[in-house]
Amino acid sequence: MxxxxxxxxxxxxxxxxxxxxxxxxxxxxxxxxxxxxxxxxxxxxxxxxxxxxxxxxxxxxxxxxxxxxxxSKKLLPLGPALIKNNKKKEAAPTTPCPVASSRGTSGLLKIAKLLENGVCGIPTDTVYALAASCKNPSAIEKIYNIKDRPAEKPICICISSVEQLVAAKPPFSPLLWEFMRNVYPGGISCIVPKGDWLFKLGVGPAYDRVGTKESIMIRVPDHTVTAHLCDITGPLAITSANPSGEPDSTHHDMVIDRLGHKIQGVLCDGESNEVVASTVVNCLKINEGTITILREGCVPAAKVRQIFERVKNSML
Known part of the structure; x- marks a missing residue:
């Protein structure tokens, strides 16, 4: 026995x-x-x-x-198996475009490389976005075709930090600077006056393809992965990663399923932090003591106004 x-x-x-x-x-x-x-x-x-x-x-x-x-290393060998298990491993599911994990530097570098010549889906502190390098105006044009986005709708730019903006020396008023320092980084997009300072920021080649003739919308996401990516690529032109008129993408799988066959890659970061996009604030008349909420997103309009009033009163 x-x-x-x-x-x-x-x-x-x-x-x-x-x-x-x-x-x-x-x-x-x-x-x-x-x-x-x-x-x-x-x-x-x-x-x-x-x-x-x-x-x-x-x-x-x-x-x-x-x-x-x-x-976690083979310091002492135990030898190979005498009988090999020849059972075929299940093939990894194929994707319509290259994907990379946000958990590693190699993933960021892979997407940064793809952004040199194309459009990629990336995570932000709100929902997923389509991104194109501001060094490549033709890629920004592709975003409009990918989303079926109306040509009259301007695209905003995404940067890593307020310090990156300070280095470009835009002629903003002290009130505007203080307001931005209180809302960035975060789920708020500020519309500010456009100018030659964008060339110092690195937007040069795409100057005419982002914003309008007079203004530009700026995002500074409170998201480490996005910030690191922008540090590698420079400013990115971004817009929500969804076909125009459809709900926002809140997971990288949604971006892959809906737009993967049209874009060059997706930076995968799992579930998004929010289910709606950023709150858009028009700051063009901030020197007159007013701001306008153009779109209420993840940050409530009441909170934005509360921040502005606090900043404005502190500078009196």
Missing amino acids: FLVVNAFLMLIAAYGNLVLLTLTTIMEVIVVCFLLSTLGRLPYQLEVAMLSLFAIICLYGTLASLLNCIF
Whole structure:
């Protein structure tokens, strides 16, 4: 009975590793030795040798498994499986465009490379967006075709931080600067006066393809992945990643399913932080003491006005 059970264990061990197979094999020999010992036909030296070998392999297997587990490396080899499992692994689902994970730098670099010549879906602090490099006006044109977006609707730009904006030295009033410092980064988009300062920001080649003739909408998402991506690529022209008139995309799978066949890649970040887009604030008349909420999004209009009033009163 013991011989049959151990033979079965040997078969299982053959799918494991060489150390485990050797151990079960010696166990089988030891069982045979015990049977011969009862018949008085086993040399004492062979029995001692088998038990010693069994103890050594047990010690080695235990030590190797422990070290390999602790350090997540194969510090001590356990040997290959004698019998290979030839069962085919399920093929990974194919996607209509390249995808990359936001969890690694390699993913960001992959999408940054694709953005040099095309359009990609990216996560933000609100919903997913379609992005194109401001160094590539033709890619921005593609966004309009991909979304079936009306030509009269301007596209905003996304940057990594207020400091990036400060470096471009736009001639904003102290009130506008203070307001932006209080709402950025976050789910608010500010419409500000357009000007040559955009060239210093890195928008040069796409100057005529973003915003309107007089104004530009700026996003500074409160999202580490998006900020790092903008640091790599420079300013990005962005708009929500959905066909015009349809609900926003709140997961990278939605972007892939709806627009994957039209874009060059998707940066996958799972569920979005919000289910609606950013709140759009017109700041063109901020020096006159007023702002206008053009679209109420993830940040309530009442909260935006509360922030503005607090900032305005602090500067009196």
